[in-house]
Amino acid sequence: MEGEHKRMSYGVEGVESKEMGKAVGVSACDLAMRVLAFMLTLVAAIVISADKQTKVVPIQLSDSLPPFYLPFTAKWHQMSAILYFLVTNAIACTYAALSLVLALVNRGKSKGLWTVITVLDAFMVALLFSGNGAAAAVGVLGYKGNSHVNWKRVCNVFDKFCDQMAASIGVSFIGSLAFLLLVIIPVVRLHPRTW
Amino acid sequence: MSSTDKPGDTEYRPTSSTPAQAAAGVDYFKFDVILRFLLFAASLVSVVVIVTGNETKFLPLPRPAKFRYSPAFVYFVAALSVAGLYSIITTLASLYAIKNPALKAKLLLYFILWDVLILGIIASATGTAGGVAYVGLKGNKHVNWGKICNVYDKFCRHVGASVAVALFGSIVTVVLIWLSAYSLHSRVPK
Numbered sequence: 001m002e003g004e005h006k007r008m009s010y011g012v013e014g015v016e017s018k019e020m021g022k023a024v025g026v027s028a029c030d031l032a033m034r035v036l037a038f039m040l041t042l043v044a045a046i047v048i049s050a051d052k053q054t055k056v057v058p059i060q061l062s063d064s065l066p067p068f069y070l071p072f073t074a075k076w077h078q079m080s081a082i083l084y085f086l087v088t089n090a091i092a093c094t095y096a097a098l099s100l101v102l103a104l105v106n107r108g109k110s111k112g113l114w115t116v117i118t119v120l121d122a123f124m125v126a127l128l129f130s131g132n133g134a135a136a137a138v139g140v141l142g143y144k145g146n147s148h149v150n151w152k153r154v155c156n157v158f159d160k161f162c163d164q165m166a167a168s169i170g171v172s173f174i175g176s177l178a179f180l181l182l183v184i185i186p187v188v189r190l191h192p193r194t195w
Numbered sequence: 196m197s198s199t200d201k202p203g204d205t206e207y208r209p210t211s212s213t214p215a216q217a218a219a220g221v222d223y224f225k226f227d228v229i230l231r232f233l234l235f236a237a238s239l240v241s242v243v244v245i246v247t248g249n250e251t252k253f254l255p256l257p258r259p260a261k262f263r264y265s266p267a268f269v270y271f272v273a274a275l276s277v278a279g280l281y282s283i284i285t286t287l288a289s290l291y292a293i294k295n296p297a298l299k300a301k302l303l304l305y306f307i308l309w310d311v312l313i314l315g316i317i318a319s320a321t322g323t324a325g326g327v328a329y330v331g332l333k334g335n336k337h338v339n340w341g342k343i344c345n346v347y348d349k350f351c352r353h354v355g356a357s358v359a360v361a362l363f364g365s366i367v368t369v370v371l372i373w374l375s376a377y378s379l380h381s382r383v384p385k
Contacts, residue, residue, distance in 0.1 A: 074337075078335070078337035078338070079330075079335060079337070079338075080326075080329055080330075080333070081326035081329065081330070084322075084326070111380060111383075112380075114376075114380055115373070115376045115377050115380045118307075118372070118376040119369065119372060119373045119376060122310075122311050122314060122369055122372045122373075123369055125311060125314060125315055125318070126314050126315070126317075126318035126365055126368075126369060127318070129314075129315045129316075129318040129319040129322065130318040130319060130321055130322025130325070130365075131322060132319060132322070133318070133319035133320065133321070133322035133323035133326070134322040134323060134325060134326030135326070136323065137266075137267040137322075137323040137324075137326045137327045138326055138327070138330065140266060140267070141267075141327065141330070141340075142338070146264070146265060148258075148260070148264040148265075149260075149264075149331070149340075149341075149343050150341065151330075151338075151340040151341075152338075152339065152340075154338045176315070180311060180312070180315060183307065183311045183372075184307075184308055184311065187304050187307045187308060187379070188304075188308075190304065190379065190383070191300070191301070191304055
């Protein structure tokens with residue numbers, strides 16, 4: 001184990017560069033995962049912000065008067081949980097881009113950076129998961145309503161809006177799994193014989 | 196056990212210590228045990244506070260408010276229970292590692308792995324319950340969901356406190372991951 005430790009140094013002794021790929025730092029898998037996370041969170045943010053549906057609902061005040069039609073629009077900014085979801089995806093997307101640039105620029109030169117990036121990756125996992133949870137909870141409320149507090153479901157009317165929101169949440173969930181793997185994979189690579 | 200160079204160093208300075216000491220990094224396991232116990236306390240408090248938050252108001256018929264009436268809160272209780280169980284197991288593991296120092300390096304890896312999974316679970320539970328609680332607090336006129344916290348004040352206080360403690364628990368988990376990552380990073384010799 002000691003020999004392996006010694007091989008896994010950051011030295012630019014070119015012979016050890018193969019083992020360096022296994023070490024704490026930048027690897028191709030790491031960069032690919034960051035690109036993936038960036039794209040997924042970007043797609044999720046765009047899909048939810050472009051989500052809009054207008055339905056014309058007939059409202060009948062009484063039997064004698066003809067029903068008059070009111071347009072109702074469903075948009076993401078009407079619900080705080082969806083706004084939070086969008087914000088967390090935007091933050092995660094920006095962080096993925098920044099950390100990609102940072103990882104490319106600092107190829108194993110600064111070791112303290114790995115700790116910071118790991119912790120920030122974990123923080124992004126938490127942020128994204130909480131955003132997904134909030135949006136999913138509100139989505140389930142929209143699908144099913146809650147009879148105990150008299151909250152009626154809305155997804156029977158705004159079906160396209162709800163479907164698009166579900167797709168966005170799904171994509172964001174895969175993005176958060178990418179961030180999760182970003183934390184786990186370098187750790188697994190550090191001691192491959194342990195597994 | 197001597198600790199290696201400080202994290203701010205980026206130079207390639209070879210360690211002058213023996214190979215046996217080269218693997219030893221900073222040892223924060225005592226702090227780790229304290230934090231894990233704190234996580235257990237936070238999970239326990241969250242679950243207990245939200246479960247005991249039942250309230251019945253007469254409007255004029257008796258209408259109760261329980262955590263079971265919302266799937267979001269049920270998921271919150273389940274997730275935090277899992278987190279509490281996990282924190283007990285890892286507290287014991289951490290205590291055991293203090294007795295058997297040979298296990299420490301391996302345990303740090305397992306800790307980072309499982310901590311980040313549990314962080315995902317706790318954070319999603321916090322977000323879920325927080326989102327629903329916020330709708331209950333403010334209502335939403337666009338979808339005609341009325342607020343309930345003006346009526347069920349005790350229930351809302353319990354839910355709010357529970358979500359706040361769960362948020363604290365997720366912060367504790369991030370600090371735990373930071374600790375394990377820092378300990379691991381200091382063990383990889385320069």
